[in-house]
Amino acid sequence: MARDPARQTEKRDAKANAAEKAVYELAGEIEKDIVEALAEGDFGRVKDFVGSLHYADAADLLERLSPEERHLLVEVIRADFDPEILSELDDAVRDGIIEQLGIEEAAAAVAELDSDDAVQIIEELDEDEQKQLLEAIPAGDRTLIEASLAYPEDSAGRLMQRELVAVPTYWTVGETIDFMRRSAERADDAMPDIFYDIFVVDPTHKPVGSIPLSRLLRTTRPVPVTDILESEMKLIPAVMDQEEVAFLFRRRDLVSAPVVDDGGRLVGAITVDDVVDVIDEEHEEDIMRLGGVSEDDLYDAAVKTTRSRFSWLLVNLCTAILASVVIGYFEGTIDQIVALAILMPIVASMGGNAGTQTMTVAVRALAMKELTPTNAMRVIGKELLVGGINGVLFALLTGAVAWFWFGDAIIGLVIALAMIINLVVAGLAGTTIPLMLERSGIDPAVASSVLLTAITDIVGFAAFLGLAAWIIL
Amino acid sequence: MARDPARQTEKRDAKANAAEKAVYELAGEIEKDIVEALAEGDFGRVKDFVGSLHYADAADLLERLSPEERHLLVEVIRADFDPEILSELDDAVRDGIIEQLGIEEAAAAVAELDSDDAVQIIEELDEDEQKQLLEAIPAGDRTLIEASLAYPEDSAGRLMQRELVAVPTYWTVGETIDFMRRSAERADDAMPDIFYDIFVVDPTHKPVGSIPLSRLLRTTRPVPVTDILESEMKLIPAVMDQEEVAFLFRRRDLVSAPVVDDGGRLVGAITVDDVVDVIDEEHEEDIMRLGGVSEDDLYDAAVKTTRSRFSWLLVNLCTAILASVVIGYFEGTIDQIVALAILMPIVASMGGNAGTQTMTVAVRALAMKELTPTNAMRVIGKELLVGGINGVLFALLTGAVAWFWFGDAIIGLVIALAMIINLVVAGLAGTTIPLMLERSGIDPAVASSVLLTAITDIVGFAAFLGLAAWIIL
Numbered sequence: 050m051a052r053d054p055a056r057q058t059e060k061r062d063a064k065a066n067a068a069e070k071a072v073y074e075l076a077g078e079i080e081k082d083i084v085e086a087l088a089e090g091d092f093g094r095v096k097d098f099v100g101s102l103h104y105a106d107a108a109d110l111l112e113r114l115s116p117e118e119r120h121l122l123v124e125v126i127r128a129d130f131d132p133e134i135l136s137e138l139d140d141a142v143r144d145g146i147i148e149q150l151g152i153e154e155a156a157a158a159v160a161e162l163d164s165d166d167a168v169q170i171i172e173e174l175d176e177d178e179q180k181q182l183l184e185a186i187p188a189g190d191r192t193l194i195e196a197s198l199a200y201p202e203d204s205a206g207r208l209m210q211r212e213l214v215a216v217p218t219y220w221t222v223g224e225t226i227d228f229m230r231r232s233a234e235r236a237d238d239a240m241p242d243i244f245y246d247i248f249v250v251d252p253t254h255k256p257v258g259s260i261p262l263s264r265l266l267r268t269t270r271p272v273p274v275t276d277i278l279e280s281e282m283k284l285i286p287a288v289m290d291q292e293e294v295a296f297l298f299r300r301r302d303l304v305s306a307p308v309v310d311d312g313g314r315l316v317g318a319i320t321v322d323d324v325v326d327v328i329d330e331e332h333e334e335d336i337m338r339l340g341g342v343s344e345d346d347l348y349d350a351a352v353k354t355t356r357s358r359f360s361w362l363l364v365n366l367c368t369a370i371l372a373s374v375v376i377g378y379f380e381g382t383i384d385q386i387v388a389l390a391i392l393m394p395i396v397a398s399m400g401g402n403a404g405t406q407t408m409t410v411a412v413r414a415l416a417m418k419e420l421t422p423t424n425a426m427r428v429i430g431k432e433l434l435v436g437g438i439n440g441v442l443f444a445l446l447t448g449a450v451a452w453f454w455f456g457d458a459i460i461g462l463v464i465a466l467a468m469i470i471n472l473v474v475a476g477l478a479g480t481t482i483p484l485m486l487e488r489s490g491i492d493p494a495v496a497s498s499v500l501l502t503a504i505t506d507i508v509g510f511a512a513f514l515g516l517a518a519w520i521i522l
Numbered sequence: 523m524a525r526d527p528a529r530q531t532e533k534r535d536a537k538a539n540a541a542e543k544a545v546y547e548l549a550g551e552i553e554k555d556i557v558e559a560l561a562e563g564d565f566g567r568v569k570d571f572v573g574s575l576h577y578a579d580a581a582d583l584l585e586r587l588s589p590e591e592r593h594l595l596v597e598v599i600r601a602d603f604d605p606e607i608l609s610e611l612d613d614a615v616r617d618g619i620i621e622q623l624g625i626e627e628a629a630a631a632v633a634e635l636d637s638d639d640a641v642q643i644i645e646e647l648d649e650d651e652q653k654q655l656l657e658a659i660p661a662g663d664r665t666l667i668e669a670s671l672a673y674p675e676d677s678a679g680r681l682m683q684r685e686l687v688a689v690p691t692y693w694t695v696g697e698t699i700d701f702m703r704r705s706a707e708r709a710d711d712a713m714p715d716i717f718y719d720i721f722v723v724d725p726t727h728k729p730v731g732s733i734p735l736s737r738l739l740r741t742t743r744p745v746p747v748t749d750i751l752e753s754e755m756k757l758i759p760a761v762m763d764q765e766e767v768a769f770l771f772r773r774r775d776l777v778s779a780p781v782v783d784d785g786g787r788l789v790g791a792i793t794v795d796d797v798v799d800v801i802d803e804e805h806e807e808d809i810m811r812l813g814g815v816s817e818d819d820l821y822d823a824a825v826k827t828t829r830s831r832f833s834w835l836l837v838n839l840c841t842a843i844l845a846s847v848v849i850g851y852f853e854g855t856i857d858q859i860v861a862l863a864i865l866m867p868i869v870a871s872m873g874g875n876a877g878t879q880t881m882t883v884a885v886r887a888l889a890m891k892e893l894t895p896t897n898a899m900r901v902i903g904k905e906l907l908v909g910g911i912n913g914v915l916f917a918l919l920t921g922a923v924a925w926f927w928f929g930d931a932i933i934g935l936v937i938a939l940a941m942i943i944n945l946v947v948a949g950l951a952g953t954t955i956p957l958m959l960e961r962s963g964i965d966p967a968v969a970s971s972v973l974l975t976a977i978t979d980i981v982g983f984a985a986f987l988g989l990a991a992w993i994i995l
Contacts, residue, residue, distance in 0.1 A: 080896060105773045113896050139892075226739060233740040244736045245718055245777065262735035263717045266699060267706035299802070300578045302795035304718065304777055321794050322775035328798065329772065332805040333886060339809065340882025341875060347887045351907045358879050359912060362872060366916060369871040370923060377864045383856075390863035391850045394870070394979070398842040399835060402814055406831050409813025413806060414820045419612075423553060423586050434824045439832060443839060450843060506867070 087118060092125045099126050108137035123149050132158035136166040140173050141348040156185030165210040165323060168197045205294050206287035209308040209317030212241040215248045218257055223270030245304045249278050254314045256307045258282055284309050287316060291327045298324045335416055338494035368503035375507050379514035388455045389517050392464055396513045400471035400505030407432050407479025408501050412493045415483055429480045436476025440469035459521055467513035478504045560591060565598045572599050581610035596622050605631035609639040613646050614821040629658030638683040641670045678767050679760035682781040682790030685714040688721045691730055696743030718777045722751050727787045729780045731755055757782050760789060764800045771797045808889055811967035841976035848980050852987035861928045862990050865937055869986045873944035873978030880905050880952025881974050885966050888956055902953045909949025913942035932994055940986035951977045
């Protein structure tokens, strides 16, 4: 019997595809297999599976498991727990695992990491745990970590790696390469495993310039390093906020940059992989704050999540009551024309949505430093115009619907006028609120949406009911 | 008279600070100076100023100017226009400038860029302009650019750089370094200016492994490249979506990765700076879509912005009318108890906000691949619990307020019950809507919030008014 080669190829392709998928993200099947083996108590298979995973995938797996499964899995892989897994975990999950491992084991794991990753883990612990963990780390590593921890939270000093390559100004390319090769052969090699630039420093250890490795490699040995260095490199003060660092990396397409202390001396280097994490963090903060959540709480316990969301909802309850007070002011009007009660949410809702559109663009533009005092007036003017045009369009639409629905042209007119007013107000509030918050030093993402909907609700109800009272009654 | 040294230091510090600030972002003063010089017609000074700026800052400046000022500035710097500026501009602004420069000049500028930057500019043009521009580009560059453009939009093929360093498996470290040095001396050097990894390929040009430059530099000359290569490198198919590429870079802390064609042959390399742009783009998309905006339209003309925002508002008008229809169903009830009309927006508003909190976390978790089929049920369960707890808390609060306000315990009871129902529904809808959209292949960020508020509005009004009709009447 002839075999069907097409069929065979297909099968092989499917297998190749599955394998390829597994390369880029943790495949569902692998996850299922591990959970199954865990449930069956086949710990040998679990160990083999997890051992074959990249540490980022192993961290992902741990996050997705239920707390009970996670606890069990950690016990199973405890003996050969890859320290790198810790640096990839979500805070809530990592806390639990560090507790489970105990101080001694956790400290041993942290000590194996690069200084920047170690700092990133330790800074999230509470003070007591920090102290205990640091005490359990060997003195040499501890000093490096403590020096970084001395810099403010979210600063370049916390982000930087202490391990870097610095050479004096009087060296040649050849001497630099020989130095690096010799260091690689030594047991106490203090150079990072992967780096992208080397730094040239003067006798006081102040950076004079940087040299991308690709340039170093393509230059002949006798050339002095000073001939090929990039003197226009950006120095990052160790106290600089990490958001500024991210802005700089993004703006200048950097992969690494030197960090200097108060005296301008080279103390570390920041690499782009850490900056990508900062960018993600920043994004998360923006999107969460706009949605009224303090942080991504996917892995937090229900009680903690409830508590963190409560305060935002409480603020919203107050503004909602305020809007109701405005409605209450027109109790008599509604009592006479109940159609007003039916229609009034439309005006408020449209204002809220139009305002949210404008506000979203403004908050994002502020975060990306695109909206500045120079163009603020122009942007506000444009948003007023957009609000006006859309206001007129939706006034016609909504007015027609209301007229048709209640057979009353005056009600149509009232809702049309209220719509124009509220959409123009929405455009104005959507730009000015974030701008004013930014100017007062408050993150516009935190408070913009609550203020905005308070205004569009109140103006929406007041304009609609007020106009009705005035025109109809 | 003694000079005041403290005063002097302060002054010097202020100057140093200003200079330092200018390094990281375009300082307001420089911007002002340029605008002033432009208005005064002092074009020599304008040229000097702009010439001293980094191209990213020059692009920033152009974006912030009014359309008239921008036009004038482009004329002034036209003779020595830095092509790199084009790749840093917002689409709307770039379009205008390319039109102003004309096809010939624009093509000459684009031809000077790396292939990935050129592709990024050309792909945004409309078909006619694309054709004209491509025709004006020298044949060699054109072929490279057209090959990239043949890959789908937002694919790895569009993102990659064609320039890269690939060496055969039988070379040593020394041969590799010599090859790179020789190439650097040739006029037709086809290697990129900056790169981070070299790739080792077999005779069919399939990548066998990658070598980080730092490792190459630290290895002695006689070592074969196959001894130090990273064989577990991630191959990126040229058709892979850029979001997947970003996920991979982020997950594995990559700075560059090889791109392969259908046949597995090396065709280009993607570097992290382009991936950072993708991450920013992705985030912008998420945040804009959640806010009901199709894209960041800060630099678009008012008419274009109005049009793009109209459709979203139209959808919202429909759902708002639907909610009003629900209210209309209880016209009789409101007619008897006008207090209901006053209080009803509170229930709807709280549901909308609680649902938005949950939805924001869910949409972000889906985007970051943290929310998966494995943990979906657990997350939904948790959100129901959170909704229930907050529902009870806010039921007590709101019930008390309503009771006190209208002196009627029954109204307090009705609003309390409606609040619990709506917050639980909000928790359920906030998780299930994004999950269902994702499963149907729709970006959850696009449609989640409109569906969510439709549900929380309708349930909020229906529960409150329905309970009132049932309990009170």
